[in-house]
Amino acid sequence: MIKVAKLKNPAELEKLQQRLQNEHDPEKPIITICNGTGCRALGSENVVSAFKKELKDQKLDGKVGLRPIGCPGFCEMGPIVVIQPENIFYKRVAVEDVGEIVNDTVTDGKLIDRLLYENSSGEKAVHEDDVDFYKKQMRLIIGNNSQIDPENILDYVAIDGYSTLAKVLSTMKPDDVINEITASGLRGRGGAGFPTGRKWKACRDSEGEPKYAICNADEGDPGAFMDRSLLEGNPHSVLEGLIICAFAIGSHEGYVYVRNEYPLAVKTLETAIKQAREYGFLGEDILGSGFDFDVKVIQGGGAFVCGESTALMASIEGRAGDPSPKYIHTTEKGLWGKPSNLNNVETLANVPLIMKNGSDWYRSIGTESSKGTKIFSLVGKINNTGLVEVPMGITLGEIIYDIGGGIPGGRKFKAVQTGGPSGGCIPESLLDLPVDYESLSKHGSMMGSGGMIVMDEDTCMVDIARYFINFLKGESCGKCVPCREGLERMGEILNGICEGKGKEGDIELLEDLGELLADASLCGLGTSAANPVLTTIEHFRDEYIAHIKEKRCPAGVCKSLIHYTIDESACTGCGECLKACPEGAITGEKKQAHTIKLDKCIKCGICYDVCKFDAVRKE
Amino acid sequence: MKNEQEDINIAAVDSIIERHNSDVELLVSMLQDVQAECKYLPADALRRIAERLQIPLIQVYSVATFFKAFSLVPRGRHSIQVCVGTACHVRGAKAIVEEIERNLNVKAGGTTDDGEYTLETVNCVGACALGPIILIDDEYHG
Amino acid sequence: MTTNENGMVRLKINSIEVSADPSWSLLETIRFYGIEVPTLCYVEGLTPYGACRLCVVEIGSGDRTKLVASCTHPVWDGLVVRTHSKRVMKVRRMIMELLLARCPSSKVLQDMAAKMGISSVRFSPKHDDCILCGLCVRMCEEQMGAKAIGFAGRGVDRKITTPFDIRSDLCKACGACMYICPTCQLRCLGPEAKDPLCGGCTNIKPVCMEEGADDALCYMHPCVACVKEPEKV
Numbered sequence: 002m003i004k005v006a007k008l009k010n011p012a013e014l015e016k017l018q019q020r021l022q023n024e025h026d027p028e029k030p031i032i033t034i035c036n037g038t039g040c041r042a043l044g045s046e047n048v049v050s051a052f053k054k055e056l057k058d059q060k061l062d063g064k065v066g067l068r069p070i071g072c073p074g075f076c077e078m079g080p081i082v083v084i085q086p087e088n089i090f091y092k093r094v095a096v097e098d099v100g101e102i103v104n105d106t107v108t109d110g111k112l113i114d115r116l117l118y119e120n121s122s123g124e125k126a127v128h129e130d131d132v133d134f135y136k137k138q139m140r141l142i143i144g145n146n147s148q149i150d151p152e153n154i155l156d157y158v159a160i161d162g163y164s165t166l167a168k169v170l171s172t173m174k175p176d177d178v179i180n181e182i183t184a185s186g187l188r189g190r191g192g193a194g195f196p197t198g199r200k201w202k203a204c205r206d207s208e209g210e211p212k213y214a215i216c217n218a219d220e221g222d223p224g225a226f227m228d229r230s231l232l233e234g235n236p237h238s239v240l241e242g243l244i245i246c247a248f249a250i251g252s253h254e255g256y257v258y259v260r261n262e263y264p265l266a267v268k269t270l271e272t273a274i275k276q277a278r279e280y281g282f283l284g285e286d287i288l289g290s291g292f293d294f295d296v297k298v299i300q301g302g303g304a305f306v307c308g309e310s311t312a313l314m315a316s317i318e319g320r321a322g323d324p325s326p327k328y329i330h331t332t333e334k335g336l337w338g339k340p341s342n343l344n345n346v347e348t349l350a351n352v353p354l355i356m357k358n359g360s361d362w363y364r365s366i367g368t369e370s371s372k373g374t375k376i377f378s379l380v381g382k383i384n385n386t387g388l389v390e391v392p393m394g395i396t397l398g399e400i401i402y403d404i405g406g407g408i409p410g411g412r413k414f415k416a417v418q419t420g421g422p423s424g425g426c427i428p429e430s431l432l433d434l435p436v437d438y439e440s441l442s443k444h445g446s447m448m449g450s451g452g453m454i455v456m457d458e459d460t461c462m463v464d465i466a467r468y469f470i471n472f473l474k475g476e477s478c479g480k481c482v483p484c485r486e487g488l489e490r491m492g493e494i495l496n497g498i499c500e501g502k503g504k505e506g507d508i509e510l511l512e513d514l515g516e517l518l519a520d521a522s523l524c525g526l527g528t529s530a531a532n533p534v535l536t537t538i539e540h541f542r543d544e545y546i547a548h549i550k551e552k553r554c555p556a557g558v559c560k561s562l563i564h565y566t567i568d569e570s571a572c573t574g575c576g577e578c579l580k581a582c583p584e585g586a587i588t589g590e591k592k593q594a595h596t597i598k599l600d601k602c603i604k605c606g607i608c609y610d611v612c613k614f615d616a617v618r619k620e
Numbered sequence: 621m622k623n624e625q626e627d628i629n630i631a632a633v634d635s636i637i638e639r640h641n642s643d644v645e646l647l648v649s650m651l652q653d654v655q656a657e658c659k660y661l662p663a664d665a666l667r668r669i670a671e672r673l674q675i676p677l678i679q680v681y682s683v684a685t686f687f688k689a690f691s692l693v694p695r696g697r698h699s700i701q702v703c704v705g706t707a708c709h710v711r712g713a714k715a716i717v718e719e720i721e722r723n724l725n726v727k728a729g730g731t732t733d734d735g736e737y738t739l740e741t742v743n744c745v746g747a748c749a750l751g752p753i754i755l756i757d758d759e760y761h762g
Numbered sequence: 763m764t765t766n767e768n769g770m771v772r773l774k775i776n777s778i779e780v781s782a783d784p785s786w787s788l789l790e791t792i793r794f795y796g797i798e799v800p801t802l803c804y805v806e807g808l809t810p811y812g813a814c815r816l817c818v819v820e821i822g823s824g825d826r827t828k829l830v831a832s833c834t835h836p837v838w839d840g841l842v843v844r845t846h847s848k849r850v851m852k853v854r855r856m857i858m859e860l861l862l863a864r865c866p867s868s869k870v871l872q873d874m875a876a877k878m879g880i881s882s883v884r885f886s887p888k889h890d891d892c893i894l895c896g897l898c899v900r901m902c903e904e905q906m907g908a909k910a911i912g913f914a915g916r917g918v919d920r921k922i923t924t925p926f927d928i929r930s931d932l933c934k935a936c937g938a939c940m941y942i943c944p945t946c947q948l949r950c951l952g953p954e955a956k957d958p959l960c961g962g963c964t965n966i967k968p969v970c971m972e973e974g975a976d977d978a979l980c981y982m983h984p985c986v987a988c989v990k991e992p993e994k995v
Contacts, residue, residue, distance in 0.1 A: 038745070039747040039750055042750050042753060042760030042761060043750060076750065079750070221743070221744070223709075223743055223744035224744060225744070226744075226747065261648075261687070261688075262743070263745075297645065299649070300649050300652065301648065302648045302651070302686070302687025302690065303688030303689035303742075304687050304916070316648065317645050319647040319675060320679060321682045321916070322686060322687075325812075326812050326830075326834040328830060328835045381711075386750075468709055472743070474918065476743075476917070477916065477917040478686075478916050478917065478920075479894065479913075479915070479916045479917045480811075480894075481814075481815055482813065482857050482860060483815055483853075483856075483857065483860075485917060485918060486861070486864060488917075488918075490860065490863075493886075510884055517856045520818075520829045520853050521829055521831075521853045523812055523815070523831070583719075583722060605715060605719070606715060663925075663926050666925070676909040676912075678911065678912035679909075679912065680925075681912070681925040681926065682912050682913050682914060685914040685916075686915065686916050
């Protein structure tokens with residue numbers, strides 16, 4: 002047992018790492034199970050308990066390790082069990098499989114076929130590296146999740162965690178760090194892509210004390226969960242980045258602002274901070290360097306706008322999350338009017354990597370303008386949902402087809418939304434676009450925080466625009482007129498279009514309002530709010546026109562514009578739809594074609610879902 | 621009876637404030653603890669916090685009404701939250717909300733007449749790959 | 763910040779070179795030089811808020827210009843400003859349209875709209891009384907020191923009220939909030955229920971069009987004849 006004790010200098014850290022590495026038996030089997038929020042929704046906690054019990058019952062708990070980890074990325078196949086050291090990859094593990102896994106695979110080395118993942122080629126993957134999903138990825142950051150039990154700091158320390166911090170504190174000056182980060186070309190991963198080194202320098206050069214180093218973990222984009230997985234899976238990588246940042250800018254007080262909807266991330270982070278303090282990575286005189294730094298976790302209250310820097314800082318100050326003008330940067334006057342540096346979770350996770358391997362190494366990955374890797378959350382109508390980490394410059398098509406495995410059910414790809422509510426929809430014609438900051442913004446979208454929502458032919462693009470506007474309407478702080486009034490009116494128009502009340506001039510009015518928001522809004526929420534609407538008008542104008550002029554929804558989504566009927570030639574009279582209909586709107590005798598009474602039909606679509614004969618049609 | 625209840629609340633509120641060192645930066649966290657304790661934010665609790673933290677009551681009220689996490693009216697015994705983030709929306713979250721509204725006879729944002737369930741729509745909870753997601757009393761269901 | 767020998771900064775407003783004290787806001791500087799820029803949420807003496815966005819001006823040059831709210835924007839050496847560019851006017855008119863649709867009964871808003879030559883409002887009226895400019899809140903806090911009212915809620919549901927919507931012990935009943943409010947000041951009797959745009963002056967025949975009135979000068983501002991012309995921006 003290793004006694005918890007404050008490490009007084011880098012040499013003691015090295016000694017601890019040596020000891021951990023010596024104690025680790027490379028032959029010892031370790032069962033890793035993902036236990037992040039996502040997999041918990043699939044019952045992973047029960048799987049963990051089942052393994053614990055099984056190992057104890059078989060008296061194997063000394064010989065076989067059990068490590069619950071954060072998200073390894075392949076969410077579609079969760080809960081995922083990977084048995085080290087061979088890295089045997091088992092998908093969708095349930096409590097019932099636990100006994101078999103322990104007996105057959107762990108003890109006897111036999112593979113359980115039904116738990117192996119089948120690649121699109123038809124071949125079964127045995128090891129993690131054989132799985133197609135991972136092949137084109139470059140998992141520099143998220144790859145470490147499988148080595149770490151987030152509740153145990155020593156797992157992080159064992160893989161050289163905090164060594165980079167030790168190196169920086171003992172051998173480098175703050176300006177050296179800033180130069181290295183600047184040279185690396187690292188850009189903010191929260192969405193805007195501002196050069197990180199430049200931000201750190203601006204903060205360092207500003208006058209005023211104290212300076213604040215803040216981590217923005219208010220990941221609000223619907224469909225994005227990269228930051229959550231990093232905080233749940235490897236919180237120390239983010240902390241190490243934050244401490245290095247603080248050293249570089251001259252800050253001794255830091256914050257991590259986590260959104261309200263991430264309770265597990267908050268808990269994991271608080272445990273990590275507590276343990277970091279115990280070992281002396283946070284607090285006074287870190288590793289004997291004379292540098293003090295500590296961190297407070299602040300929880301959000303449920304507001305997307307608090308991801309905006311000035312709103313976030315207002316929230317920390319105990320005020321409502323209203324943004325302020327940023328004509329004077331927050332690096333000059335931020336939290337409590339003092340110089341503040343705000344970085345995204347993923348940006349900070351890149352910092353220890355860059356300081357360890359050097360800016361030249363980092364520059365070798367990515368494109369001319371966008372260096373390094375980016376983690377995307379690939380979700381929506383896609384076969385392989387999950388988190389993917391890829392080098393910048395890979396094309397959208399490669400991510401969606403080679404890694405994502407294409408669209409389920411053989412449906413046709415229609416668009417991919419990048420950048421969340423601030424981004425835009427990218428159609429099929431642009432699938433060759435390389436993923437980097439400039440290419441995406443050149444086409445009306447943006448990289449954003451990394452949410453990538455795939456849509457197929459059954460998605461109505463007008464409905465999507467309406468969805469985003471309604472979302473932003475609910476999240477707008479209400480301070481400035483363009484955003485508050487403009488979004489409400491855009492919502493009115495889009496709701497009207499989807500309900501068949503669209504009229505001539507609506508599209509032009511949407512464009513005018515969009516322009517107003519982009520030009521005159523007070524903060525980024527407003528200025529980018531119209532992007533989903535404007536890009537869908539640009540690439541899918543014909544859908545808008547169909548809704549307005551023909552009162553028709555081509556994708557069959559907008560309820561007011563569709564009606565359900567039963568194709569008599571296909572209906573077998575099985576009565577499933579009749580039973581399922583919540584309104585009793587379907588009539589028919591057994592074995593005879595049924596009919597839907599349109600005046601009673603509320604278009605819930607349940608009959609469409611339950612019919613096994615494809616007899617219910619949407620028109 | 622009511623005064624007793626309020627006295628209990630104040631003592632609980634005081635201990636929550638002390639646990640947070642009366643730190644205005646932790647105001648949201650304090651409010652969350654009060655809400656967890658009382659199932660909503662009672663007016664007297666907000667007054668107490670303003671008093672102890674020495675900030676204007678209107679500021680506390682502003683924060684309490686700004687954030688979606690807070691309710692100034694009592695909520696149901698069980699909470700049902702349906703995620704309506706983009707990924708879940710694309711996977712049919714709206715239909716789920718409507719189904720629950722129909723079944724429990726309650727509108728999203730409200731509480732059932734018997735005070736048992738509060739139905740809410742929430743923004744993305746970050747489990748997008750497993751959408752559509754419902755949280756029942758903080759337990760996730762994919 | 764670079765300044766010249768007097769500690770002033772030099773900038774260009776509408777192609778005119780001017781100097782300003784570095785502590786002035788851009789709006790203060792523009793007004794100092796006699797150029798009119800409309801505002802609603804700005805009042806001298808209260809902290810600038812930057813919410814109505816009427817005071818936007820275009821800064822920068824070439825294809826790298828952007829609109830900024832001048833009430834909250836600083837001045838610096840070399841700043842290039844245009845107060846009435848096409849882009850700026852389009853924004854101001856659209857904001858006016860949205861505000862009129864929200865609060866058609868405010869004479870202040872109707873007059874401002876008439877001055878801008880707005881002849882149609884493309885949105886249905888909401889008949890709200892408040893445009894959330896926040897002047898009353900800042901008045902109460904900064905000038906009266908009472909802090910009795912503030913913002914509650916967010917987005918379209920945002921409103922200005924006392925805590926819990928009940929009578930406040932802190933309210934001094936001074937009336938400063940009503941005094942400063944742009945929508946409380948004067949009621950416009952013109953607008954019909956369906957159309958947020960005031961038609962009041964169109965009901966009055968302008969004096970300059972009366973028979974034998976060669977020496978009658980116009981007392982209306984603006985003349986109704988201009989307002990009735992469809993505006994092309």
